[in-house]
Amino acid sequence: MIKKAIFGGTFDPIHNGHLHIAYEALYKLNLDKIIFMPSGNPPHKLNKNITEAFLRYEMVKTAIRNEDNFDVSDYEINRDNLSYTYQTLEHFTNLEKETKWYFITGVDCLMDIENWKNTEEILNLCTFVVFNRTGYSIESVLKKKISIEKKCNNKIVFLDIPLLEISSTNIRKHIKEGRKVSHLMPESVCYIIEQLGLYK
Template identity: 60%
Template sequence: MTKKAIFGGTFDPIHIGHLYIAYQALYKLNLDKIIFVPSGNPPHKTERIITDSKLRYHMIFEAIKGEKNFELSSYEIEKRGLSYSYETIEYFKNSEKDTEWYFITGVDCLMEIETWKNVDDILSNCKFIVFNRPGYNICDILKWKEFIQNKYKKNIEFLDIPLLDISSTEIKNMIKNGQEVYYLLPKGVDEYIKHKELYI
């Protein structure tokens, strides 16, 4: 059976930390494919200004161009209304029924998963994979992970990998301040940002 993972996020902008996580998941979980799904209209970020979805889509396209194990989906940015993870997972699961689906997300999402819509459907329709992020205590993560697993009777896998302390917010602030960021971005993304004059 084919094993594919959905890797969602705003990717505003996508950076080398995202590719690092994707490759770590690819190798450690023996996945066949990782599908990057830029968020369209996420319900948890309605008050935050997010770069136009088409621009974020093209940045991801530049970042993963030529990577045979990575794909890009426009499902959420073409979908009307709010983007809910349970709907995204159902969409991919229904499109390829003979595929074992994984869902990759940061530990920050695990910590707030009780606020997500249809949590039980999410955990039932995929293997939920969580990677660590700077600022979180391992003991707190594992304790909350155990609580969610016991409550929903579903397994969650914690992908404990070395951290790359890179954030999209920091990159945007650096660009705004006129600092160079090409070393934090995948090939092609820096040129695209400069060409479109983003984040200045």
């Protein structure tokens, strides 16, 4: 059976930490492909200043252009309405019925998943995979994981992988301060940011 994962995120911008997580998931879960899914209009970030979806998509596209096991989808950014994870999963599971689907996201999303629309449907449509992030203890993550598993009768995979201390928030902050960020992301992404003057 083909095994594919959707890696959801704002990717504003994509950086080496995202690529590190994707590779760890690829090998640990024995996946055939990971599809990066830049969020379109996520309901939990409506009041935040997010870079135009097409630019975030282009940055992901150029970051993974030489990676055979990675792909990027514009499904969510092409939606006119709010982007809900359950709709994205419905679309892809219907598109490839024989594929085993995974959904990769950070533990912060696990902590908030009960506030997501159609939580149980999400967990029924895929194997939900979360990676650790700074600021969350493994004990609290595992406690929440067990709680959701019991409530929704579905298994959740926790990827306890070494973290690269890189975040999109800090990258945007560094750029605004005039600091170098070329060591934090692929060169092609840096080029787009510099050419368009993003995050200044």
